[in-house]
Amino acid sequence: MEADSPAGPGAPEPLAEGAAAEFSSLLRRIKGKLFTWNILKTIALGQMLSLCICGTAITSQYLAERYKVNTPMLQSFINYCLLFLIYTVMLAFRSGSDNLLVILKRKWWKYILLGLADVEANYVIVRAYQYTTLTSVQMSNIRCIASVFWTQYQQLLDCFGIPVLMALSWFILHARYRVIHFIAVAVCLLGVGTMVGADILAGREDNSGSDVLIGDILVLLGASLYAISNVCEEYIVKKLSRQEFLGMVGLFGTIISGIQLLIVEYKDIASIHWDWKIALLFVAFALCMFCLYSFMPLVIKVTSATSVNLGILTADLYSLFVGLFLFGYKFSGLYILSFTVIMVGFILYCSTPTRTAEPAESSVPPVTSIGIDNLGLKLEENLQETHSAVL
Numbered sequence: 447m448e449a450d451s452p453a454g455p456g457a458p459e460p461l462a463e464g465a466a467a468e469f470s471s472l473l474r475r476i477k478g479k480l481f482t483w484n485i486l487k488t489i490a491l492g493q494m495l496s497l498c499i500c501g502t503a504i505t506s507q508y509l510a511e512r513y514k515v516n517t518p519m520l521q522s523f524i525n526y527c528l529l530f531l532i533y534t535v536m537l538a539f540r541s542g543s544d545n546l547l548v549i550l551k552r553k554w555w556k557y558i559l560l561g562l563a564d565v566e567a568n569y570v571i572v573r574a575y576q577y578t579t580l581t582s583v584q585m586s587n588i589r590c591i592a593s594v595f596w597t598q599y600q601q602l603l604d605c606f607g608i609p610v611l612m613a614l615s616w617f618i619l620h621a622r623y624r625v626i627h628f629i630a631v632a633v634c635l636l637g638v639g640t641m642v643g644a645d646i647l648a649g650r651e652d653n654s655g656s657d658v659l660i661g662d663i664l665v666l667l668g669a670s671l672y673a674i675s676n677v678c679e680e681y682i683v684k685k686l687s688r689q690e691f692l693g694m695v696g697l698f699g700t701i702i703s704g705i706q707l708l709i710v711e712y713k714d715i716a717s718i719h720w721d722w723k724i725a726l727l728f729v730a731f732a733l734c735m736f737c738l739y740s741f742m743p744l745v746i747k748v749t750s751a752t753s754v755n756l757g758i759l760t761a762d763l764y765s766l767f768v769g770l771f772l773f774g775y776k777f778s779g780l781y782i783l784s785f786t787v788i789m790v791g792f793i794l795y796c797s798t799p800t801r802t803a804e805p806a807e808s809s810v811p812p813v814t815s816i817g818i819d820n821l822g823l824k825l826e827e828n829l830q831e832t833h834s835a836v837l
Contacts, residue, residue: 492757529696561698
């Protein structure tokens with residue numbers, strides 16, 4: 447009996463089936479890489495932070511525009527008091543090296559500097575709301591910036607804080623980025639740039655505040671201070687504890703903001719015509735800020751400060767959607783496109799963990815090893831490799 451010829455009519459079918467199988471396998475690998483449980487969880491947590499930031503932006507803008515209340519230090523002071531009452535008191539009842547007094551004896555001056563950077567970042571950002579548009583400042587409230595290209599280009603430079611944050615992480619936290627991370631950041635910046643086109647088409651560049659240049663300078667300063675605060679937060683949360691960071695920020699933030707409050711805002715506070723609506727806005731701002739401070743260290747612990755700041759770029763879009771009803775903003779389909787592009791960039795960034803180059807000790811040459819940045823993703827990868835080895 448003769449064997450069937452491989453060149454027969456049925457020969458192309460195995461080739462087509464093989465190509466289809468390879469394509470299907472590629473799709474499964476991409477899906478397994480980009481849509482893991484930890485990445486989806488990080489996205490969800492990042493959007494929760496975005497909603498908190500949106501709440502702080504909307505309440506601040508509403509107080510400034512509708513009630514002519516510009517008291518950023520009072521707003522921050524209430525938040526620091528909440529942190530003090532919860533987390534600083536928690537440290538006071540701890541024992542050993544985690545006790546409040548022990549921490550103060552060893553690192554009091556470091557936390558004073560951290561508290562000063564955090565307080566002033568909040569102050570200049572909230573103060574900037576009265577000088578420029580909501581979205582240009584709002585993006586800086588998530589560690590971004592607006593600068594020299596005036597109103598219609600403010601959002602393009604909102605992400606100044608992210609490169610600053612990456613640079614500080616490189617030198618202070620020894621983070622080492624891969625090509626995919628720079629591509630992801632560029633994609634996110636493209637998404638922010640899309641909002642510029644949406645603003646121009648919607649005519650929102652005409653809604654700038656009383657002095658755009660002053661607002662831009664304040665946003666620039668706030669973005670830099672926020673980057674410093676974020677890097678310190680990532681170091682403390684990953685090396686020490688979340689409670690220590692929040693407790694120390696609550697302690698020194700309350701003291702510094704309280705002193706500054708008495709100096710710069712005494713007359714502004716005295717001129718407020720209090721009613722239940724204004725009080726409710728203050729409470730809403732404080733609760734949103736408190737939730738932001740409480741939950742952000744949890745997200746940073748399993749990812750990084752940079753990935754968190756990329757994820758919460760969408761806070762600006764949430765503010766835009768709310769502004770459609772409260773401030774009469776015009777809607778553009780480019781806002782949806784911008785949201786999609788930012789999320790794609792964020793997923794790309796989280797899909798590959800960064801590395802940490804451990805500093806050299808004495809005469810031992812430096813060793814580059816897997817750090818603790820994007821910890822959740824790395825743990826998941828290790829589990830997948832172990833499972834594959836068992837199979």
